[in-house]
Amino acid sequence: MTAWVRLAAVLELLPGVLxxxxxxxxxxxxxxxxxxxxxxxxxxxxLRMTALAQQTNATLPRLSHVVKRLEDRGYIExxxxxxxxxxxxxxxTAEGWKKIRATAPGHVETVRQHVIDVLxxxxxxxxxxxxxSILAAVDPDxxxxxxYDR
Amino acid sequence: MTAWVRLAAVLELLPGVLxxxxxxxxxxxxxxxxxxxxxxxxxxxxLRMTALAQQTNATLPRLSHVVKRLEDRGYIExxxxxxxxxxxxxxxTAEGWKKIRATAPGHVETVRQHVIDVLxxxxxxxxxxxxxSILAAVDPDxxxxxxYDR
DNA sequence: GCAGGATGGTTGTAGCTACAACCTTTTGCT
DNA sequence: AGCAAAAGGTTGTAGCTACAACCATCCTGC
Numbered sequence: 001m002t003a004w005v006r007l008a009a010v011l012e013l014l015p016g017v018l019x020x021x022x023x024x025x026x027x028x029x030x031x032x033x034x035x036x037x038x039x040x041x042x043x044x045x046x047l048r049m050t051a052l053a054q055q056t057n058a059t060l061p062r063l064s065h066v067v068k069r070l071e072d073r074g075y076i077e078x079x080x081x082x083x084x085x086x087x088x089x090x091x092x093t094a095e096g097w098k099k100i101r102a103t104a105p106g107h108v109e110t111v112r113q114h115v116i117d118v119l120x121x122x123x124x125x126x127x128x129x130x131x132x133s134i135l136a137a138v139d140p141d142x143x144x145x146x147x148y149d150r
Numbered sequence: 151m152t153a154w155v156r157l158a159a160v161l162e163l164l165p166g167v168l169x170x171x172x173x174x175x176x177x178x179x180x181x182x183x184x185x186x187x188x189x190x191x192x193x194x195x196x197l198r199m200t201a202l203a204q205q206t207n208a209t210l211p212r213l214s215h216v217v218k219r220l221e222d223r224g225y226i227e228x229x230x231x232x233x234x235x236x237x238x239x240x241x242x243t244a245e246g247w248k249k250i251r252a253t254a255p256g257h258v259e260t261v262r263q264h265v266i267d268v269l270x271x272x273x274x275x276x277x278x279x280x281x282x283s284i285l286a287a288v289d290p291d292x293x294x295x296x297x298y299d300r
Numbered sequence: 301g302c303a304g305g306a307t308g309g310t311t312g313t314a315g316c317t318a319c320a321a322c323c324t325t326t327t328g329c330t
Numbered sequence: 331a332g333c334a335a336a337a338g339g340t341t342g343t344a345g346c347t348a349c350a351a352c353c354a355t356c357c358t359g360c
Binding site for chain 3: 179181208209211212215216219234235236237
């Protein structure tokens with residue numbers, strides 16, 4: 001009971017904390033940041049929409065809306081995939097790359113402050129295990145979340 | 151890194167799972183359910199808006215909107231607090247009580263299925279500790295969340 | 301070689317949350 | 331007492347997400 005009540009509280013409060021830091025310092029949603037971060041680590045900073053949706057644990061419609069907004073702001077560009085005319089590729093622009101480089105340190109610091117640094121190293125390990133198990137239960141087919149690596 | 155990436159995924163996916171079960175089976179949001187659950191455990195099934203906001207980890211405006219909707223549906227009633235003319239009390243109606251009694255088993259089962267039962271007892275304990283630390287960092291003044299009990 | 305289903309993606313809309321502005325009552329200071 | 335500031339709530343609005351409907355392309359079996 002205690003575990004669940006506290007987890008529910010974290011679920012409710014933590015996203016707000018992360019969001020407001022990013023919105024204040026970079027005018028970005030946490031999810032928008034995550035999308036750009038995933039692109040920045042991909043080969044050629046390019047990913048197909050479906051793959052990007054999986055990696056960011058989101059549905060395709062949600063991603064589509066978000067990418068459109070980021071495209072309007074000049075951080076991402078979309079172009080049809082040459083191999084598959086149905087598919088769309090999303091690529092981080094130079095400006096988007098600059099943006100993510102500038103934003104990352106502050107965001108990482110926030111995550112450290114509120115999560116990593118308040119735990120012992122052993123607890124961090126436990127947390128990874130625990131979240132792994134929960135993810136397996138929540139998304140058994142792993143249609144979303146390419147997060148089971150390591 | 152692994153711990154954080156997975157926690158971020160849980161933050162993104164778990165609320166959706168809980169919400170859809172409740173919306174499907176009871177036409178309730180997870181947060182609406184939580185509000186009614188907190189009221190159902192309070193003395194006289196009544197709580198002041200501020201207290202209710204704290205216990206449910208929400209801001210007052212959010213609670214105000216939610217309570218209004220639940221009032222329209224007949225699950226909650228509001229009345230001015232006799233001791234403090236500024237304050238408002240929220241009370242669960244008989245219908246609200248019936249609703250929560252009917253809804254609880256399915257919700258609890260969902261939580262077990264996706265969280266508690268996929269962890270070892272030791273992990274459940276660890277999870278409570280970990281979330282406690284995170285909450286302390288996220289909300290140092292404990293203005294929200296009366297969740298540090300035990 | 302083509303019909304029917306599956307895959308990839310976009311768009312429209314309803315509903316919830318965050319933020320800011322506002323009003324009322326209470327408290328604190330002098 | 332009296333006035334300023336704080337506490338308790340509500341309302342309005344903008345913005346994001348979920349869900350459903352939709353279109354286009356690809357693939358499979360026959």
